[in-house]
Amino acid sequence: MEQTTRAIHMGFPSLEDSHAAAIAMTSAYDFTSAQEASDRFNGVAEGNIYSRFTNPSVEHFEQKLASLEHADAAVAFASGMAAYLALAITFLKQGDHVLLASGIFGTTTHLFRQYFGQFGITATCVDLDDPHAWQEAIQLNTRMILVESPTNPLLKVADLAGLSRLAKHHDALLVVDNTLLSPVNQRPLAHGADLVLHSTGKFIDGQGRTVGGVIAGRKAMIQPLKGYLRSSGTCMNAFTAWVLSHGLDTLKARMTLHEQNARTVAAWLREQPCVQQVFATFSEDHPQAAVIARQQCGHSPVLSFVVDGGQDAAWRCIDALQLVSRCTNIGDTKSMVTHPASTTHCRYSPEEKAQYGICDGLVRICVGLEASEDIIADLQQALAASQKKQSPQQPQQSSAKGQLNQEVAWQS
CATH class of the missing domain: 3.90.1150.10 (Aspartate Aminotransferase, domain 1)
Structure with a gap:
């Protein structure tokens, strides 16, 4: 066999006895047969398909984060803002209305009011700590309530259970950004949130080395987000996921x-x-x-x-x-x-x-x-x-x- 061919097909070392998790730095995966490839692509069989939407390192991080949040599943994205983008595209449509906690990260507000506003989605900012204001602001077409709790930078706190009751009464989703507290100090799903979001480059990383986002919740809520990820390509890379997985160990x-x-x-x-x-x-x-x-x-x-x-x-x-x-x-x-x-x-x-x-x-x-x-x-x-x-x-x-x-x- 020619030298170049031998080098290309040398094979990989086994890492089964490695004490630390390996990094799945690959763009694609081999299939044992054409039938297996077809079965995976069509959802008949489970397994990796392409790293844009399935990667062992990313899945390892998602599973660890979901466990800490007491969630069924989680899906990771390239950034926290990519996670917000996924929420809107997956769960909102033209004519829908969103309630945003006032004073949340300015780029989040700008994303919903400016860019999604171009596609017929409206957004209203509401004082986080005023339950009457939420009652007055919610509309028949409100489909999402999005809050940071606590807020950044004034550390206002939402009554998550109260907002959950309001959201469910109006058939809206309650999404809680838990970045400032992490799963160690708050678990929003236990208080009625439908989805919990993190900007992972903050406390989950812990050393300012990465940018990423993740959303956790019930499997039925996460699956549509994974479907969006498959088409959008706003995925987290394997190295970032590996760093974040180790960050969770010391969180x-x-x-x-x-x-x-x-x-x-x-x-x-x-x-x-x-x-x-x-x-x-x-x-x-x-x-x-x-x-x-x-x-x-x-x-x-x-x-x-x-x-x-x-x-x-x-x-x-x-x-x-x-x-x-x-x-x-x-x-x-x-x-x-x-x-x-x-x-x-x-x-x-x-x-x-x-x-x-x-x-x-x-x-x-x-x-x-x-x-x-x-x-x-x-x-x-x-x-x-x-x-x-x-x-x-x-x-x-x-x-x-x-x-x-x-x-x-x-x-x-």
Whole structure:
């Protein structure tokens, strides 16, 4: 046999005894016969067909996530927004109406109001924590209620059981974005949600390495989404799924430390004279404290606080940070901060920002896994800088980062 032919057909090593899961990096699969290929393509027999819609690594992640959410099944997508796109195309049609929780991620709102609006789907934003507003806003053609609970960045919480009753009464689907809490701290399906969604590049990954989305629920609800995935190609790749599967292994341990740090940081923030208000789901004076106690089994490390001085002060605070990263993601080992009004929620009009509480002085921080005293030390000097009226200078490398870099250089 010729050299090239031998190399191509050498075969693969067996990985049955591998301690870690292998990555199914393949685009397609071999069939034992033409009959088997036909049976798989026509749904007569189970088995892999093409990695656009069936891949062992992706299925492994889907099964693990479904197990954590106490769901029958799950389907993974290339991004969280791809998951939202799948929801709309699969379950909505021209003339349908959607209720969106006010103040949710601006791109989600823009997707439904702008792009789906071009195809005759209308959307209304409703105050998440006002049950009467939901009752008044729902219409005869409402087919989906979509909420983040808690919301980002003001940490408002929905009464999921109440919304579930409302949705079922009007033959609508209740979809809950559970990204900020993860399956460790909340399981929406147990409170009446039809589907639960995650942006997987947040806490499920845990280190900001990937982009992905996943939807979990009853098998009857997931199958149509998988049918859409087969035609759309908005699939998660095998490597991302492999990373996320391993991320799930440490999810509970990470969320526990995240919350512990967040409680310490929030308590310190409340004592600062230039901080007007702190938003956190574990705050004793949270307006939905009773609901939180009923449906959450833990809390999000995402906090928001309002600093004196509006946007100028908020930006000075953010620019002065030396350890905390200026980054719009959440769920990383590193603490990250952003200014919602000018970034994640910039698509909202000034009137909507005012209505939803996205004020110019609002700063959002996702508390990471660093030592809480180091996070607080950085916030302390940044808040002091926020109250200075002169133009801020370019931030210099912090002593903490400088020391860390020196240690790494010395070790190398």
